[in-house]
Amino acid sequence: MLLRNVLLLFLCLAAAAPSRADDGYRLWLKYDRVANTAERQQVARAAQFVASPGSTPVLRAASAELQRGLSGLLGQAVPVVATAGSRTGGIVLRVDASASPALKAEGYRIFPEKNNLVITGRTDRAVLYGAFALLRQVQTGQPLAGLSLSSSPRINFRLLNHWDNPNGTVERGYAGSSIWKWYELPERLDPRYTDYARANASIGINGVVVNNVNASARYLSAEYIGKVAALAGVLRPYGQRVYLSVFWAAPKVLGGLATADPLDPAVKQWWAAKSDEIYKAIPDFGGFLVKANSEGEPGPQDYNRTHADGANMLAQALGHHDGVVMWRAFVYQAGSKDRFKQAYEEFQPLDGKFDPKVLVQVKNGPIDFMAREPFHPLFGAMPRTPLVLEVQLTQEYLGFATHLVYLGPLIKEVLEADTYAKGPGSTVARVVDGSVDNHALSAIAGVANIGSDRNWTGHPVGQANWYAFGRLAWDHELDPAAIAREWTRMTLTTEPAAVRTITDLLGQSRSIYVRYTMPLGLHHIMGESIHYGPQPWLAKSGRPDWTAVYYHKADSIGLGFDRTATGSNALALYKPEVQKEWGNAQTCPLNYLLWFHHVPWTQKLSTGRTLWNELATRYYTGADSVLWLQKQWLAARPALDPALYADVAARLQTQRKEALWWRDACVLYFQSIAKQPIPAPFAPPTRSLADIKQLVQLYQLK
């Protein structure tokens, strides 16, 4: 009778829901019941209640999350109480302003006390992070009993940059439309905002730039400030501040001024008043992000002022308010000989000229979010300016939402890159976290891959990139493989063999993508404008530096961009140690070879193959490695939710198809110049270059 009723109940619930498949909405905060009974009971003994003073919205968010998470993981309700009193076997939240001085304001500590587990820190936000850390502990199958750990973020501002437009589109977004519903704000708060804030908090993200760097002036209007304030109200209990990208010409467009000259008193006054207006609505507003004099956006150079003039004016406009200006260094004038050098040439001379509230935001590499770039030469070259590292999570150049590319290794690669700015060990990570040059301000920004798709990121594995960014932003010492393992366990499966298989797959995925698209240091040979598919033959565009031939420089002799002293000499922007590593075509790591050298087709590389043969080999083996990804995914199938399995399996099929486009496009195109045969054992493509051009150019049609 009991069984029958329970079954009936199940049937009822099952029938009412459209599908019980895992649709990915819950991200890594799944909180499904721990399957192993002994493990579950062990956790249950240590988590019989949550005691929280609940004295702030942040603390209430922390205890609510613990309750939700633990109740799900344990399959039984876990109560929240105000104080533990004499009870033991529970979790106690405690803000302690006098907690260990080793803890930063956001750093948490978890430790056992009288048979309870205490989560503490100097601020409520620290406790919130500790709560998520405790949940992660359970989600990844680690015991709670006697748990003792402590962690502080290495970087102050850990931001997502949303390139979201007022009309709901997302520039370079591949996961539906914007999650922000501007026309509904401020009256309606989509429940999704809260789940977004929870996800960010769980990985330590503490700031959100809500709008596109190609900014609309709308956001600075009273009307939109009200909307942004409503969002800020949702994000605040989860420890996140909102920031705005600003349209430089806003004083003209919104304020009716005749100029946006940063040295004009009326302009200064307009921005100062605007800052006051914003802070009145959003007391913890984070500050401004600016893309100026870049790709057609207006900026201070329109008035013969420098980037520093512009940034400093904005910083001063912030006045006494606790905010910062993040000024992007992504600039390149048309007509230059080597775009690689331009941001450096414009910004490096400004070092020391910025207001203390200004940070300069630098992309990880000198061009634009290629699947692999050498680190940006500005890192280590502006010791008097705090630099924000900007990485891209959305897969603009990485196959959109159908290519599986785990970015942990990419982000880690740049963090670990040694600038030698103050001798060996002056890694990009240590430049960015302020330790190389003793900056108090530090920041890192990820261009979000988040959209309105049910699973947030389009490709389910895109979630891992959001996750890995947050984890590395908090602690750049973490191992991307360990992060992948963590994410897999929390998100996909706890079955040990499957976790290994998937972690392996994730770990290899970015190298595989590089191999079938732009191996050996090739860059910027993707489809025009939309940045989809291969187009190495692209020779004409709105600007020469938007073509492919500008970058690969294939000719009858060889391939690659000579950036040594015989070429553009961009290499000279780096410290001598770096120049030494990359400057010699014989010893330059193959991953960077064509970034810096024009190499003859027939030159023997360290692999023993000629450049041409190595190039062809990488395209063929790269495309075939997608078969390996498919095999790995298939191997994990029994441990995976069927809907989720099918989703990724189908995307891998597309990835395989498009990897073959890349291979055939690039091999055939470069062969037409190199005049070399496809090396054994590879069979020449069965289609012609004309065929593949036609196929790829289809995607260029409006």
Added chain:
Amino acid sequence: MLLRNVLLLFLCLAAAAPSRADDGYRLWLKYDRVANTAERQQVARAAQFVASPGSTPVLRAASAELQRGLSGLLGQAVPVVATAGSRTGGIVLRVDASASPALKAEGYRIFPEKNNLVITGRTDRAVLYGAFALLRQVQTGQPLAGLSLSSSPRINFRLLNHWDNPNGTVERGYAGSSIWKWYELPERLDPRYTDYARANASIGINGVVVNNVNASARYLSAEYIGKVAALAGVLRPYGQRVYLSVFWAAPKVLGGLATADPLDPAVKQWWAAKSDEIYKAIPDFGGFLVKANSEGEPGPQDYNRTHADGANMLAQALGHHDGVVMWRAFVYQAGSKDRFKQAYEEFQPLDGKFDPKVLVQVKNGPIDFMAREPFHPLFGAMPRTPLVLEVQLTQEYLGFATHLVYLGPLIKEVLEADTYAKGPGSTVARVVDGSVDNHALSAIAGVANIGSDRNWTGHPVGQANWYAFGRLAWDHELDPAAIAREWTRMTLTTEPAAVRTITDLLGQSRSIYVRYTMPLGLHHIMGESIHYGPQPWLAKSGRPDWTAVYYHKADSIGLGFDRTATGSNALALYKPEVQKEWGNAQTCPLNYLLWFHHVPWTQKLSTGRTLWNELATRYYTGADSVLWLQKQWLAARPALDPALYADVAARLQTQRKEALWWRDACVLYFQSIAKQPIPAPFAPPTRSLADIKQLVQLYQLK
């Protein structure tokens, strides 16, 4: 013990799900358990099993839906068996080619037989529609026992037009991005496609134009035909054919031809070959929808050919394939004196010149989907051409996703409008269904309001417009209030008082919207380009007929567009009976007054008020009627899902705010011309015209 375990189970399920709130995804196919035990048991007795031969995919879809629906409604599993055998008390699906000749191919009949209920029809699609009709019966609380009903669609092709672009945006879409994931197709089939197909099938929609009428040539490439074929495979078991919007210049862009002249042999051959290619991939392909020589799109007039030349060429290209061409009459050249007349002037003379496979698709009104338009003068004026009625479900001119506007009454109003083409009773409905002029082909198209938002339509009540369109397309004799009641019961609540309250609210909502935006026949005074908010002062645009002043013609004397013989004489395009109704400013229904007459501000209307006073009264009472909508919604609250209640309540707040924008903008602007005081008892707006202009124009910023 039993109770405790069941509660535990509940807790477990509740904790695992992010939220149990109704997120609207299930639309009107909710299938929640019937709350009334007696009612449920009565249904259960009549629905103990579903017997289906399952011999076609459509029949399998029908039985699967019955199983899913009945299992949910009854809270217990309902088995599907191949044949009833000697069993009784079940539902039997039966395709019967010799069924009643009164049934059209898609018409179904449900009748009792030997204690079973038989759902039959001449085709499996008919049985599918019957299955949904039976479920609707249960969902709306009507008994199954002895059920006997039969229904055939009055119009052959009942289509949704998706204005969806290859990049995932939706032109005039306010519900997220496109539900079609072109980059994932054909490999990945989003499970959502199936739920979309189920929803369409449930209301009788049998065709889907998947792409925007401002069409990309991409869709005609082999690559995209493969993607569309994959979608067709999902839609087919639900009785829906796919259609494509075509880019007229495709033979040039894709085929490399020098021309797209419809009389050029190479062009004809290209289209014929393309048709063959499409039908090879999609044997039941529906045909082409064409927007040509309209708003900058290419077309046959580029080669001095007529619309008929173009349409007929495409029809011939379809050859022996079972498809049609729907050629849109939405054309208007720049510089005309009255846009109202242009489609008529271009198309009416072509009547009789179209190939039998061509239908001409005409918007409901002569301008462009205003909240109220007189019916399009082409209806009844092209007796030798089957006309498709095109209505807009997406709220381009109806406040996007924050205004609650139920469109049943709008659609019904145009269907019921009498053209007098063949004497009284020659309604638009009867022109469109072919009965006035004895056409075998008949079609109706709704521009979809569907997007990737979880609830499909942005505003939850937008679902009612999708629903009402399908129901009226099937049977234009239905009462929109009855449809609203049906939808409310299936979607929101079964509580009788709440159903009445909401049905009333839905029924009034469109009139209220008209009242606070464009009362008395005002039209096209909304915000430029984005069509959001009021902008009656708009006097300059890319074209004069994109301004507001072109349409309202406010001057010191009065307001409105004189379309009588003393003006543009557009009224002469209608039959004398219609002219008589609308031609006299004294007797013209007030809803159409300013569509046809320039009326002095001080002229007394039938209401006893002057035009100015009536106008102001409508703006004030219209905006205040939103308070009534809010009151109604609040009254229904106890019967509604809390999340859904809150969602609509918040949108109503926005609607109230924006209704006040409209009121203040229009009253202040027209007052500046009319020089009349705001009539008692209304208080003048507290803001100035300049204030409101600034607010509204903010939304014009990029």
